[in-house]
Amino acid sequence: MSLDIPWVEKYRPQTFDQIVSQSIAINNLKKFVKNTNIPHLIFTGPAGTGKTSTALIIARHFFKEDELDTNLLELNASDTVRIDFVRNVLKNFVNQTLIKDGSLKLVILDEADNIPGQVQQALRRIIEKTSNNIKFILLCNYINRIIDPIISRCAVFRFVSLPKEKIIERLEYISEEEKLKIPSEKRDEFFKQLYFISGGDLRKAINTLQMSVALDLLENLNLNEIFKISGFLDVDTLEKLKKAIKNKDFIKSREIIQSIETFDSRNFIRQISEILPSLNIDPVKIIELKAFIGDIDYRISQGADDLIQISALLALLIENITL
Numbered sequence: 001m002s003l004d005i006p007w008v009e010k011y012r013p014q015t016f017d018q019i020v021s022q023s024i025a026i027n028n029l030k031k032f033v034k035n036t037n038i039p040h041l042i043f044t045g046p047a048g049t050g051k052t053s054t055a056l057i058i059a060r061h062f063f064k065e066d067e068l069d070t071n072l073l074e075l076n077a078s079d080t081v082r083i084d085f086v087r088n089v090l091k092n093f094v095n096q097t098l099i100k101d102g103s104l105k106l107v108i109l110d111e112a113d114n115i116p117g118q119v120q121q122a123l124r125r126i127i128e129k130t131s132n133n134i135k136f137i138l139l140c141n142y143i144n145r146i147i148d149p150i151i152s153r154c155a156v157f158r159f160v161s162l163p164k165e166k167i168i169e170r171l172e173y174i175s176e177e178e179k180l181k182i183p184s185e186k187r188d189e190f191f192k193q194l195y196f197i198s199g200g201d202l203r204k205a206i207n208t209l210q211m212s213v214a215l216d217l218l219e220n221l222n223l224n225e226i227f228k229i230s231g232f233l234d235v236d237t238l239e240k241l242k243k244a245i246k247n248k249d250f251i252k253s254r255e256i257i258q259s260i261e262t263f264d265s266r267n268f269i270r271q272i273s274e275i276l277p278s279l280n281i282d283p284v285k286i287i288e289l290k291a292f293i294g295d296i297d298y299r300i301s302q303g304a305d306d307l308i309q310i311s312a313l314l315a316l317l318i319e320n321i322t323l
Contacts, residue, residue, distance in 0.1 A: 006207070007209070011177075011206065012053050012056070013050065014057065015057060016030055020162055020166050022160065025157040026054070033061050033062070036062060036104045036133075037132070039135075039154060039155045040138075040155070042137075042143065042146065042156045042157070043055065043138070044141070044157070044158055044159065045158055045160060045161075046141060046200060047141060047203065048162070048198065048201030048204055049161060049202070054159075055139060058137065063106075071104065071105050072108070073106070073107045073108070074110070075108070076111055077112045077115045090107070090126060107134070107135070108137045108139070109123075109136065109139065111141075113140035113143070113146055124147065136154070162202055164195050167200070168194075170205075171191050171194055171205055171206070171209055174206065175209070182221065183218075183221050193226060194226075197226070197227070197230045208226070208230055212226055229262070231262050232268070233268060238271060238275070240256055241257070242278065245317050246280055248318045249318075253314045257311075263306075265306040265309065266297060269296060269313075272293065272313065272317070273293055279321065281317070281322065285320045289317070292313070296313050
């Protein structure tokens with residue numbers, strides 16, 4: 001067993017055929033890369049579904065290992081893409097003359113949907129003016145955040161959420177390769193828990209597995225501890241909260257939330273969504289509540305105060321409890 005390198009990198013797919021459950025996108029991409037005259041590309045879909053791995057496979061398809069440093073520019077747009085960067089580093093890379101004239105160069109922009117609109121306009125102009133041998137691959141979770149002038153210049157490939165069985169299958173493979181000693185009686189439940197924690201994000205599932213190993217949690221496997229370190233409510237705390245909500249005790253419910261050291265509001269929202277049917281709420285009201293939960297999740301993602309939003313959610317749940 002090795003913890004020296006992240007397992008998401010150690011077990012990253014190296015060929016198209018190793019990409020999990022993206023047959024439509026992959027089959028079309030195999031046709032696209034048969035010649036170097038590929039269009040600019042956008043890969044869109046949930047996190048952890050293989051977008052970055054696919055972009056790197058394309059790069060390795062066109063470049064030898066010693067060409068990657070000169071022919072490939074890989075960036076996380078959230079961290080680095082600002083106006084000055086676009087004007088300087090990106091332009092320099094695009095305009096750089098290669099020893100082998102006319103050879104392909106690739107720019108991979110991860111989390112491109114987080115690029116500010118003004119910077120996207122500058123990026124659009126660079127894409128328009130680049131020669132035929134410069135190709136961009138933009139990776140994003142939400143394509144609606146990419147401006148239309150960029151989308152119209154790219155071929156769009158959609159990556160879908162990975163099914164539960166495929167994520168568990170990959171986790172089992174890694175566990176076997178790393179010779180992990182997982183108690184047999186808890187093995188199935190452990191992998192199901194990793195899937196739930198991941199929310200369909202294979203990268204997150206693998207990271208949680210490695211974190212469980214690094215913290216020595218497998219030998220005496222306590223599934224509640226896995227929940228806690230991942231920012232979820234453990235089973236006992238969740239049961240206490242359910243009881244307080246059913247008793248219409250808003251003060252107690254709020255105290256439970258405030259007492260959790262590793263509280264993650266968006267993970268909590270996922271857990272609440274799962275337990276709604278067990279809260280003595282009219283099924284018709286549950287549909288309305290799920291819409292409200294979606295609004296709460298969006299507000300938190302946009303920077304709203306976590307406690308205020310979760311308190312509003314608790315109040316509405318309690319209001320709809322039928323005694």
